[in-house]
Amino acid sequence: MGVEVVYITHPACLEHLAGSGHPERPERLRAFEAGINASGVSAKRLASEVAERKWIEAVHDAVYLDNLRDFSQTGGGIVDSDTWVDSSTWEAALRAAGAGGMALREGAEIALLGVRPPGHHALRRRAMGFCFLNNIAVATAEIRDRGEKVAIVDWDVHHGNGTQVAVADDPGTLYVSLHQSPFYPLTGLLSETGANGTTVNLPFPAGTGGDVYRQAFARLVGPIVRQFEPDYILISAGFDAHVDDPLADLSLDSADYGFMAKKVRQAAPSAPVIVFLEGGYDLAAIETSAAAMVRGLVDDWNEPTGVLRTSPPEAFTVVEEAEQIFSTFWRL
Ligand SMILES: [Zn+2]
Numbered sequence: 070m071g072v073e074v075v076y077i078t079h080p081a082c083l084e085h086l087a088g089s090g091h092p093e094r095p096e097r098l099r100a101f102e103a104g105i106n107a108s109g110v111s112a113k114r115l116a117s118e119v120a121e122r123k124w125i126e127a128v129h130d131a132v133y134l135d136n137l138r139d140f141s142q143t144g145g146g147i148v149d150s151d152t153w154v155d156s157s158t159w160e161a162a163l164r165a166a167g168a169g170g171m172a173l174r175e176g177a178e179i180a181l182l183g184v185r186p187p188g189h190h191a192l193r194r195r196a197m198g199f200c201f202l203n204n205i206a207v208a209t210a211e212i213r214d215r216g217e218k219v220a221i222v223d224w225d226v227h228h229g230n231g232t233q234v235a236v237a238d239d240p241g242t243l244y245v246s247l248h249q250s251p252f253y254p255l256t257g258l259l260s261e262t263g264a265n266g267t268t269v270n271l272p273f274p275a276g277t278g279g280d281v282y283r284q285a286f287a288r289l290v291g292p293i294v295r296q297f298e299p300d301y302i303l304i305s306a307g308f309d310a311h312v313d314d315p316l317a318d319l320s321l322d323s324a325d326y327g328f329m330a331k332k333v334r335q336a337a338p339s340a341p342v343i344v345f346l347e348g349g350y351d352l353a354a355i356e357t358s359a360a361a362m363v364r365g366l367v368d369d370w371n372e373p374t375g376v377l378r379t380s381p382p383e384a385f386t387v388v389e390e391a392e393q394i395f396s397t398f399w400r401l
Contacts, residue, residue, distance in 0.1 A: 072367045075175050076105055076112040077168045078183035085161035085186055088153040092316060092350040093199040098183050100352040104359025105181055110367050112181060119160075120167035120207055127210035128203050128235055133194045137162070137201060148196045162186055162201045169208025169303070172343045179366050180343045187347040189229030189305045190254060198227065198254060205303050205345045206235035209242055212301050220299035220340070221245065222290065222333050224326075225307025225347040226317040228257030232305065233268055240264040243297045245290055247271045247282065249310070249319050259391055266398025269293060271391055273384050278312070278320035279328065280378035284388045286332040293399050294336035302333060302342045308349030308358045316350050320380070323357035324373050330365030342366060 083095040105112055125134060138159045140146070145154030165184035172180030188205055190198030209219045209232075221236065223229040223246040233256070236242040248257055250272030257270040271285055294302070308326065310319040334342060344362070349355040364370040392401050 072179060073177045074110055074112040074179045074181065074367070075115055075172065075177040076181045076183060077115045077117050077171055078102070079117040079164040081157060081160045081164045082183065082185050084157035086155050086157070087186070087199055091153070093185065093187070095185070096352055097349060097355055098185050098346065100355040101183050101346050101359050104356040105363055107356065107360040108363035110363050110369070115171065115175065117164045117168040117184065118171050119163040120170060124170060124207050124211045125166055125202060128193065128206045130194045137196065152196050152199055158186065158201065166202040166204045166207045169204060169343055169345065170211050173208065173211060178341055180341070181363065182343065182345050184346055188345065189223060189225060189232045189347050190227070191231045192234060200231065203231045203235060205305050206232050208303060208343060209236060213239065213241055217300035218298065219243070219301050219303055220294050220297055220337065221303045221305065222294070223305035224310060224329055225305050226310040226314065226319050227253055227307065227348060228270065228272070229305055230254045230256040233257065233261070237263040237268050240267055243267045243269070243294065243299065245269040245293065247273065247285060249273060249275060249317055252317065259387070259394055262394065262398070266395055269391070269395060271387060273319065273387055274381055275318035276320055277380045277384040278378045279322060279325040279376070281380040281384040281388060282321065282325055283328065284385065286329065288388060288392055288401060289395060291332050291336045292401055293395065294333065296399055299337050299340050302337055302340045304333065304342065304344045305347045306344045306362065307347035308355045311349070311351060311354035311358055313351040313354045314349065322376070323354065323361050324376070326358040327361030327365035327370035328372065330362040331368065331370050334366055334368065
């Protein structure tokens with residue numbers, strides 16, 4: 070295939086335990102890795118470095134970071150009802166947040182980051198939704214410091230509230246999120262358009278599947294990413310919009326992740342892609358979806374035939390409303 074692919078992870082990312090019986094568990098990372106292996110695409114494996122404090126502090130307050138470190142190093146405990154810290158959380162979070170910078174230094178065309186804890190809910194001074202450090206926002210800060218433009222595509226089923234807040238005022242960062250709505254964390258409305266239409270939220274009702282996602286990519290995501298002309302594409306790759314996911318109610322199948330990956334790549338073919346593992350709680354769905362995604366990224370994915378998809382009519386309406394709103398900023 071000739072595409073250079075790296076896989077960046079670290080053993081510490083398997084050690085953080087979010088609590089007994091918690092869905093955000095180490096096996097998720099192993100399923101992601103199994104999917105990469107199953108894709109047939111060979112990837113150079115690297116151990117993630119600890120994130121530089123400078124780039125983490127571009128996204129998070131120093132006091133928050135010190136408190137999180139101290140809390141973890143003294144054994145940890147509960148942050149909110151679904152977010153727990155243990156003695157290995159700080160190290161895991163630093164490795165997860167450092168993987169993006171390492172991908173930049175490595176310079177590969179495609180970098181796949183097998184990291185946890187995930188990041189896209191983490192706010193400047195607050196851990197939430199299984200997230201502590203906003204991994205994708207930390208990498209974005211480093212790229213933006215070079216003056217290069219970043220397109221973030223967040224297809225996790227939850228809105229990436231932390232990421233959006235971190236980049237919404239920056240016209241050099243595009244943030245596109247497709248998510249279930251109304252749903253945790255209850256942010257990510259169509260009306261949130263950021264600086265010059267560089268925040269694009271597509272909030273879909275329960276039951277939305279690949280037919281509507283195809284329309285959304287053809288009419289909005291593809292054209293907007295293309296016109297934005299990013300230097301880098303960063304993907305918040307959650308796999309929890311899959312129909313089998315136990316935490317959410319969207320209806321994507323594994324092949325849809327190949328479709329999305331292919332379309333994102335085609336929208337800016339010369340931009341390196343960095344993929345961050347976010348959510349996804351059905352292990353088989355993570356594995357098969359990640360495999361399709363990797364094939365989509367290297368352009369070795371073909372549309373399956375004979376698939377019946379029946380999204381609710383309101384889901385098509387979201388695409389139409391978004392097209393109206395964003396045609397004031399982009400040629401759609
Ligand atoms: Zn999620």
